[in-house]
Amino acid sequence: MDLTGKVALVTGGASGIGAAAARRLAAAGARVAIADRVQAPFADELGGLALTGDVADPECMPAHVAAVEEAFGRLDVVLLNAGVTAGQSGVADLDLEAYRRIVGVNVDHVVFGLTAAVPALRRAGGGQVVATASLAGLVAMPGDALYTMTKHAVVGYVRSAAPMLATDGIRVNAVCPGFADTPLIARAKARFADFPLLTAEDVATAIESVLERGEPGECWFVQPGRDPAPYGFRGVPGPRGAPRPPDVDWSDH
Template identity: 50%
Template sequence: MRETAVITGAAGGIGAAVARRLAAEGVRCVLVDRKPELAEVAAEIGGEAVIGDLTDPALSERAASIAGDELSLLVLNAGMNSSDKDPATLDLDRYRAVVGVNQHAVVWGLRAALPVLRTRGGGSIVVTASLAALRATPQDPIYAMTKHAVIGLVRALSGSLAEENIQLNAVCPGLVDTPLTAGNRERFRAAGIAVLDADSVAAAIVRTLRSGESGTELVVRPDLPDELYRPAPLP
């Protein structure tokens, strides 16, 4: 049976790079994003495009249905940042959108894919988190909140899913040169801040998909080896 992957946030950046890597391995790829450029990436790799709003659980169900019973790999990568630093002046529409994409869409993806993975006897899931999931990030507290939630979900579910032969892991990159950070590219360069390229993070995601481990939190940073993050034990 041919492997099939569902990859969210695949119109560019990390998601598109993951799709190219998996397609090169012979994996059939179902790509999900709201941006119309998704169709070009899907055509390039011979994949299938599912365009729509990931905050709607029906889109994740549609992607899982297209993948069918060959679905074995899931990359929940879609992300959105926030421009609000002060909850007192929060833009509520933007807030709902950020939480919807970064947090709820991860749950919708799991909800749609897990029944298929259980029926086939296993699979592998990677969630793209962030260094913001592991430390204070005052530059974007709403984004940090959603990524902390994602790590909490991975920690809570990975053990029980491993008993069903389903790996659930997180990759936590530092700053990445993607459309999400494009507006700050020159500021990062001027400040001498090192930024990851999307393909480096995609390589880490694919390795993690294939690792055979569960509950991994892999930190990926510029100019440093990838490193497993282990939470400190409670005192």
């Protein structure tokens, strides 16, 4: 992967998957802005930019994008990686504050991030956006319904947004890792004692593969011991004899 002359923005970049991906992007030649709630301690060593803020705040991602363009003059790659868990099932119980938090970080941040990045990517002549989803965005995850809901939302958003931006030279994808040994599962790590876990580097490798070879709208699964690859979604049967539904330009509505 050669990103010489390119500029990347990574959210949730101070640790875990985000930190591994930021280092990988910098090694490929990109200038990297690392955004998180706390300042990334290694941003200076990468020659990058450390940004802080709450990505669930509607004003945060536009401010991050503006800061990146001011510092580096352009934006080419965006990794929307920040994420949290709910800490509750969301079925038999519901902590409203925690519910709002997981939706804000896992869903709103992806929407705010993409819409903030698109104008900058267009000014750069195109670019790439990768959202970190999860296997929980592809299959049911009993016991963690809220997290599953948010990651399904990310997958659906990516698949729907990608065709709309492909004509602008902007490629939108998702990576969908299985359980990874990162701070996100730290409190529950004992439950995975006998279960193979991904490393942050495994997921960074998958992100690199998506940036190199991904097609618009693909959602790549990442599992221990397997090469990352696009997930094959099954088509939904349509009405018998019905033509393909038309593409709708909602800007006219």
